[in-house]
Amino acid sequence: MGNCNCGSEPDIVIPGSNNNVDTTLLVPVRGKIIKIVEETVDTKTFHISTMDDKKPFDPQPGQLGMLSLPGVGEGMFSVTNKGENHIEMSIKNVGELTDELHDAEEGQEVGIRGPYGNGFPLDYCKGKDILFIGGGIGLAPVRSLIMHCIRNRADFGKLTVIYGARSKGDLTFKEDLFKNWPQVPNMELNVTIDRAEEGWDGHVGFVPSYVEELKPKPQVTVLCGPPVMIKFTLPALQKMGFADKDIITTLEMRMKCGVGKCGRCNIGSKYICLDGPVFTLEQLGELPQEY
Amino acid sequence: MLVIQKTKIKEILDTLAKEYKVIVPAKDGDTSKFIPYGDNTEMLLEENVQLPPKDVFFPQTEKMYKFKSKKNTMEIENLPIEGGKQLIFGIRSCDMKSLDCLDQVFLTKGTDEFYKEKRDKTALIALSCTKPKETCFCTSMGLDPQKAVGADVQAYDLGDKIGFEAITEQGKKIIASIEGQLSEESVVVPKFGEFKINVDVEGVPEKLKGMFESPMWDDISRKCLNCGACTYVCPTCHCFDISQEVRGEDGVKYRCWDSCMFGEYTQMAGGHNPRPTKKERVRNRFMHKLNYFVERYNMLLCTGCGRCINVCPVNMDITAIIKQVKEAE
Numbered sequence: 323m324g325n326c327n328c329g330s331e332p333d334i335v336i337p338g339s340n341n342n343v344d345t346t347l348l349v350p351v352r353g354k355i356i357k358i359v360e361e362t363v364d365t366k367t368f369h370i371s372t373m374d375d376k377k378p379f380d381p382q383p384g385q386l387g388m389l390s391l392p393g394v395g396e397g398m399f400s401v402t403n404k405g406e407n408h409i410e411m412s413i414k415n416v417g418e419l420t421d422e423l424h425d426a427e428e429g430q431e432v433g434i435r436g437p438y439g440n441g442f443p444l445d446y447c448k449g450k451d452i453l454f455i456g457g458g459i460g461l462a463p464v465r466s467l468i469m470h471c472i473r474n475r476a477d478f479g480k481l482t483v484i485y486g487a488r489s490k491g492d493l494t495f496k497e498d499l500f501k502n503w504p505q506v507p508n509m510e511l512n513v514t515i516d517r518a519e520e521g522w523d524g525h526v527g528f529v530p531s532y533v534e535e536l537k538p539k540p541q542v543t544v545l546c547g548p549p550v551m552i553k554f555t556l557p558a559l560q561k562m563g564f565a566d567k568d569i570i571t572t573l574e575m576r577m578k579c580g581v582g583k584c585g586r587c588n589i590g591s592k593y594i595c596l597d598g599p600v601f602t603l604e605q606l607g608e609l610p611q612e613y
Numbered sequence: 614m615l616v617i618q619k620t621k622i623k624e625i626l627d628t629l630a631k632e633y634k635v636i637v638p639a640k641d642g643d644t645s646k647f648i649p650y651g652d653n654t655e656m657l658l659e660e661n662v663q664l665p666p667k668d669v670f671f672p673q674t675e676k677m678y679k680f681k682s683k684k685n686t687m688e689i690e691n692l693p694i695e696g697g698k699q700l701i702f703g704i705r706s707c708d709m710k711s712l713d714c715l716d717q718v719f720l721t722k723g724t725d726e727f728y729k730e731k732r733d734k735t736a737l738i739a740l741s742c743t744k745p746k747e748t749c750f751c752t753s754m755g756l757d758p759q760k761a762v763g764a765d766v767q768a769y770d771l772g773d774k775i776g777f778e779a780i781t782e783q784g785k786k787i788i789a790s791i792e793g794q795l796s797e798e799s800v801v802v803p804k805f806g807e808f809k810i811n812v813d814v815e816g817v818p819e820k821l822k823g824m825f826e827s828p829m830w831d832d833i834s835r836k837c838l839n840c841g842a843c844t845y846v847c848p849t850c851h852c853f854d855i856s857q858e859v860r861g862e863d864g865v866k867y868r869c870w871d872s873c874m875f876g877e878y879t880q881m882a883g884g885h886n887p888r889p890t891k892k893e894r895v896r897n898r899f900m901h902k903l904n905y906f907v908e909r910y911n912m913l914l915c916t917g918c919g920r921c922i923n924v925c926p927v928n929m930d931i932t933a934i935i936k937q938v939k940e941a942e
Contacts (some may be wrong), residue, residue: 348868349689352689353800420882423837433689575881583725612826
């Protein structure tokens with residue numbers, strides 16, 4: 323799992339070895355927000371470039387980046403996608419830093435450092451059908467792999483997405499869900515909301531029960547969402563015959579350094595910023611239940 | 614062995630001070646710690662000091678970079694590196710071992726330049742121990758109180774004299790610079806005294822792996838106040854927070870010591886805390902020292918200096934916990 327390099331992608335960049343990152347691991351490069359997409363009332367996607375319009379770093383799907391607003395603070399976020407000259411982070415307004423970020427406008431300068439973490443096991447996923455399960459903002463890290471698969475469509479089998487949010491308004495990445503992804507060959511989209519509402523003629527119900535209803539055949543599965551979704555989806559998948567090594571999730575912990583030194587993001591002897599954030603259910607079984 | 618009378622030790626420190634900023638163990642108000650050597654320094658060579666030398670390499674608060682922000686712009690400016698060569702005289706085996714532990718954290722899997730800069734410019738003259746304190750247990754952690762790991766020079770406490778033995782190339786240069794003030798004598802290094810605390814850590818890291826859910830942790834953590842004093846005096850505790858100080862347009866990003874004993878340490882913005890009570894925090898601290906660090910770096914994150922035992926207001930004792938693990942079924 324640690325080495326998730328894929329032939330079509332450059333090797334994982336070891337934090338600090340990237341030419342764009344200062345040799346002192348903890349010092350960010352100066353960047354700017356070039357575009358802001360309003361996903362929901364409390365979630366926005368920020369496109370970030372360096373001052374000379376380059377990609378701040380080249381993240382693998384599932385890797386993390388540390389974003390800072392001058393004078394406010396730093397926060398670790400999953401990189402939900404990358405473009406030629408930018409990276410994207412989808413951020414929910416939950417605290418001090420994220421609140422200030424939501425007030426920021428395009429052109430706002432930021433500090434950015436990364437990439438951190440292991441990322442998704444691309445080699446393992448290659449050539450296989452993949453089921454993506456997301457709940458709420460949990461689609462953000464999962465999307466980084468979906469976008470990778472779409473960019474390298476021939477390298478992967480059927481892509482199936484099961485995604486749910488509390489309401490229609492809480493669905494993130496609507497542009498992808500309803501406009502872009504339906505055009506991708508051999509890709510199935512299943513979107514649900516928790517409760518029926520006017521103007522929604524799609525599926526209604528929680529993600530775990532939707533998964534049981536759809537009865538996907540056992541395959542590599544990448545899931546991320548609120549703890550309650552994970553809690554009820556995992557046993558459902560196991561019951562349907564999904565192997566623990568094929569159930570992949572991504573975790574979050576409080577982080578300060580991102581490079582395995584500040585100490586706080588450990589689960590047992592593993593640091594989420596270095597050894598994670600991506601783990602299979604099989605690997606999680608080896609770790610203490612403290613996350 | 615090259616030796617000097619203890620009463621004349623200041624003479625060689627004065628010589629070394631011409632080339633290095635010399636740092637020595639000394640009394641400092643109500644406490645004792647490593648401080649820059651000066652004319653009025655009250656050196657403490659009879660026993661180890663109360664605070665470890667980790668702040669020489671990893672300051673309690675350390676500025677990382679400056680930034681300037683106007684409206685929506687931000688400029689980042691690296692800070693100049695301060696100071697030249699320095700030398701610690703009189704660092705003990707336990708604290709030398711702690712540098713080995715800190716090196717694993719800060720110099721492997723990505724180099725922490727702030728730490729490396731200080732580590733690289735600091736020469737180390739270790740001093741042997743002859744009389745263990747009440748709370749010392751370095752031998753139980755596999756250390757030799759008279760032979761420090763990683764020292765440039767090993768000095769020996771010979772009673773009224775101090776003997777010197779160069780270990781590294783840099784150590785040879787240090788000895789060469791003070792050789793004229795030393796005299797060659799044949800000496801016998803006195804055996805160190807008896808340790809009051811002896812504990813067998815053999816097999817404990819492996820056994821702890823299966824004891825995460827043990828009810829023992831409820832019991833152990835009950836009296837802990839989560840005051841964090843143990844982490845503050847620990848030579849190997851290295852957790853840090855990153856924050857900033859802002860005045861108008863100017864800001865400084867700094868890091869400062871943090872403690873796994875504090876609830877905010879793992880508190881996430883959304884409200885979730887994976888280690889919400891003192892049980893999880895205490896368990897994490899001891900698991901880190903005795904199991905997680907061993908799994909990661911193949912060494913214990915405890916050097917037996919005994920400072921945490923000495924400072925704990927409720928008499929928490931890591932050696933008692935090791936015994937408890939050992940005896941658990």
